[in-house]
Amino acid sequence: MTHAFLSFLARHVAPRALRCSTAGPTPRRFALRTAALLLACAALACGTALPLSAQARVKAKHPGVNVSTVLPQSVMAGLQRAHVPLSSISVVVEKVGEHTPIVALNAGKPMMPASTMKLVTTYSGLSILGPDYRWRTSAYADGTVDGNGVLHGNLYIQGTGDPKLVPEELIDLVQKIHKAGITGLDGALVLDKRYFDAATRDLPPFDDDTTAPYNVGPDPLLYAFKSLSFTLTPSPDGSVAIDVLPALAQLQIDNQMHAINGPCRGDAASVSPSVTPQPNGTVVASFTGDYSVRCAPRTINVAVLDHSAFFAGGFLALWQQTGGTFSGATREGPVPTGARLIATHQGPMLSDIVRDINKFSNNTMARNLYLTIGAMEETPPATPAKSARAIQAFLRRDAINMESLTLDNGSGLSRDEHVTALALADLLQRANASPVAQVFVGSLPIAGVDGTMRNRLNNEGAGGNAHIKTGTLRDVRAIAGYVASADGNSYVVVSLINDPHSEAARAAHDALLEWVYQGPAQGFAQPLAQAADPARSKPRKNPHKRGAH
Structure with a gap:
């Protein structure tokens, strides 16, 4: 980590986490973010593991919860070939319908999402305006x-x-x-x-x-x-x-x-x-x-x-x-x-528009939808500020905690839009259980079949079995969506890379999707420290589970 980034953590992230930890029950996001950041600092900057006392406190408070902060060997190899450090990637993998991550690395770190931000805009649009709008x-x-x-x-x-x-x-x-x-x-x-x-x-x-x-x-x-x-x-x-x-x-x-x-x-x-x-x-x-x-x-x-x-x-x-x-x-x-x-x-109909936006990552269509949300929820003329307020209010009503979400134009074509992998995973879980699940999931590109994923994983098991929104900017590469694995389960996968070498890391993302398809139980690179998200230790009841493929 650079000195500037460590200073940022000391000034902004650590004080928030400490304030949270002394104000009553620790919200799950601060707990997971704090653990992930400490692990990243230990592994990449300090050269030592998370103090055993901290590990012991986590395990004592949340027994039986296992969340890996280590990536699969195939993904690690792809990152190493691309010269992308672990501090530049944020990953969450969890089973659909369950809210304890299987993998959570830097999960609470705000990242530029590129076009995966369209997931926020399109899910909000479908829910607020309706698929038939x-x-x-x-x-x-x-x-x-x-x-x-x-x-x-x-x-x-x-x-x-x-x-x-x-x-x-x-x-x-x-x-x-x-x-x-x-x-x-x-x-x-x-x-x-x-x-x-x-x-x-x-x-x-x-x-x-x-x-x-x-x-x-x-x-x-x-x-x-x-x-x-x-x-x-x-x-x-x-x-x-x-x-x-x-x-x-x-x-x-x-x-x-x-x-x-x-x-x-x-x-x-x-x-x-x-x-x-x-x-x-x-x-x-x-x-x-x-x-x-x-x-x-x-x-x-x-x-x-x-x-x-x-x-x-x-x-x-x-x-x-x-x-x-x-x-x-x-x-x-x-x-x-x-x-x-x-x-x-x-x-x-909006259902058709959302398909075009997500399958082909159309920025202009996403920006028009984003402004329409603001005009409909408040009053014309539409402004980005009205749209941001409308979407944030909807996400709160929908019980999706996105405390680090920063909206600009809703398309991801921005250096000012940020979100965490954990927040995107929450949104994907909620969308999959929502009345618009079929339309939303069906709008995502299918690996090896169509949209921005048509030329990826064509000859791999994940081909045809992963609905994935992609995102690419200079220094940003992202994936977010659903994978139907060979073991019969469906998983939410989010990975955001913010690094000058991100363009070379596509293979690492493909390896992550293929690893999830093969079944996360196959293991990780090495048994390093683990951290738990307390709120995800008990899956939320999900009577409307549907939509993942």
Whole structure:
């Protein structure tokens, strides 16, 4: 451990643990966290074991409880190869329905969870809003419609944060407007985006890759994740076809690509477009360079423009494709009191949205869901603070103790979000016993099958038997979910690594999942000191146990 980290423990963690220990019955989290931190200090910084007197007190107070603070040999080997010290990993393994961990290492240490934070957001969203919840995108009109179907007035589109307002969904709203008798617009297209606070817009990207789709922020009128997908297909005649989805009314493609013979070389950056807004309102995507005919078609995803320009361009492209005309301007503004509702589109059910968020770790969808929770539990406009309060209040009502939880945007794409492995394990246990268990567990990637786990553990026993949410940031790697083991039991597994070498530790996480699948009774690396979590010595009654796979 570094001197700075030890100083932090002395200033912040130790005083809290001591205050807790003198204030009556010791809460289980402080007991486990204190034991784990002392063990980590002993093994990694001090070079000695936990004092025998402390071990004796734990065993005397909680006889018969065995919680290993030692990892399996296969996991230890993976960490050693990755040069990740034990102080950088936090692990909890427990049987579903039981609340005494089988393994608990640094379990109460706040860690950056990366995308495993989506478990908190999606479980809270399913429980608060309900799996059948749907977002609404509505159209209003003022003015009159003449005999030719031209609206002499403004058309207003009001959004509530639908995370999956893609072309296949937005076309429904366009067609409903046409069915209301409107085929032409000579007023303005006005976007009402008051459902989310203006402070949630134009946030700085998480990193320097400003055109990366994962950096796209939330918006009440999020359309197609504010990203264009360009597909390049070379042809033997020397041309390169460029297709784009979704269509934007103002987008023009300047294609100066040439198909050539020779080996397929280069990466996506070498054929990425330069996207430039023009003074006349158009946007030009320019492609230059050579592309080998030996290359397969390649799709490049690029985030462009701001949310309002992107939505307006997408809406008008669909409007014009369906025979609509438009001669006005686009702007933002509120729906006036006297405007009449002419069409409403209901998005997919939240159960489907949660599946997309967790299977594919979609940050933008998670951030829209996060803000929606705040708007629904309090009042619009949504803010991150309202969402954090709503989720924290729900977790307290649901008897999930997450004292170290720090929320920022709900997606895990943050250096400010923290949680403990123990808290995530508690959430997974509660979710598995909840009315939304089937939807929640089914939304997690399946090892070797789909989502972010499709290429992991394909040829191992855990393949097809582990529902695992993954998380990856620079210096962060995480897994959290459920494993159905060969011994017929189901286990909750959480492991969070915060270390500069975390990227190399994927094998250690895979080894942990395979070890759990084979059956935790197979043993550990060596019989080192053990610590108990007093509150987990007696499993909670769980009459609704279900959902783990």
